[in-house]
Amino acid sequence: MSIFVDENTKVVYQGLTGSQGRFYGLLNREYGTQVVAGTNPKKAGTDVEGIPVYATVADAVEATGATASCIFIPAPGVKDAVIEAAEGGVKFIVAITEGVPAQDEAWFFNKLQRDFPDVQLLGPNCPGIISPGKCNIGITAGHIAKPPVEGEPSVGIVSRSGTLTYQALYELKLNDIAVSTCVGIGGDPVPGTSFIDCLKAFEADDQTDAVMMFGEIGGSAEEEAAEFISNEMSKPVVSYIAGVTAPAGKKMGHAGAIVSGGKGTAAAKMDALRAAGVHVGNNPTEASQLMVEVVNGLKK
Structure with missing residues (x-):
């Protein structure tokens, strides 16, 4: 086994169409991770090298069955991205972004604890998680x-x-x-x-x-x-x-x-x-x- 993620984990990348999100999303897919979707409300209906892009996490979850998300959104948008992921139905959220304001971190940490107790957040400002040979989400x-x-x-x-x-x-x-x-x-x-x-x-x-x-x-x-x-x-x-x-x-x-x-x-x-x-x-x-x-x- 492994903890939190394995070969069955399906991941949606919030920020897949940005340079960092694209680079690591494709790298994670190359490793063997099931990278099934990206999100960008302005680019819904497009794709990144075969990975479909949806307007929201909820749309991506409905279409692909994604169970996890990886956030490559700039720091000011992480607060909204975390809540969008939780409301969208994923159960494991990996926030790679550094520089997220501490008051934002405290706010969404407590909101998840209160309103989404079954959602596990990793990060922000972290390299992510890897279950070697099975799944790699992030920059490791x-x-x-x-x-x-x-x-x-x-x-x-x-x-x-x-x-x-x-x-x-x-x-x-x-x-x-x-x-x-x-x-x-x-x-x-x-x-x-x-x-x-x-x-x-x-x-x-x-x-x-x-x-x-x-x-x-x-x-x-x-x-x-x-x-x-x-x-x-x-x-x-x-x-x-x-x-x-x-x-x-x-x-x-x-x-x-x-x-x-x-x-x-x-x-x-x-x-x-x-x-x-x-x-x-x-x-x-x-x-x-x-x-x-x-x-x-x-x-x-």
Whole structure:
């Protein structure tokens, strides 16, 4: 299995007719993802290399049976695009766009929770999700991930950082380790999908044998994840927290990566994770090597 998306997932691309949407929509289709539609109210009735374009997500869902959407809309339009997708009937929304106003994120996060509790939002400001060999939605390079192999352990990955997501995928592949699903949740202050959402799904997934979690400074998501791991997870978890040398009080890259006082530091997160029984690496490569040891132990 995998989590959230698989070979049966049908995806509509909101923004398929734009340069980025077109590039990644076609790239995802080439990977094997069922890219069944795009949307643009001004270009309904046209197509992008055989992918039909509809005026709305609802029209696309009715015509194609799409179950997921991927948003490549400029930041000011993401708020409306997310709600259009939910109202249109898709159950999984991937918002790639960065720079979405935090107040917009908070508004549609709460609206989805209240009015569309069965809809899962990933992002905004994330690389997307890939279930290797089955489905790739977003901007992750498919060739850097090893698909699951029957009889061999597979690892699930969840990360706040896009580039660290790619590094984890590639380093595991170099060590001949397969990945069930890799989820980039994004580093904005109000992510649609949390570490706990993914950890819970990985724990329930019979194809995921261990989990790699990449966090970073700022907020309390990693400490909350540590508590969940301690109480709910039976599968081994390996982690790395970016930002060990980051100075307090300064925003470092992601909008959510700001340390306030003694809270949200890398050291505090690492301590919490170690206390929960997590194998914590001091850098991404060390974390990958720790996962190699975990997987080798699972093979015995």
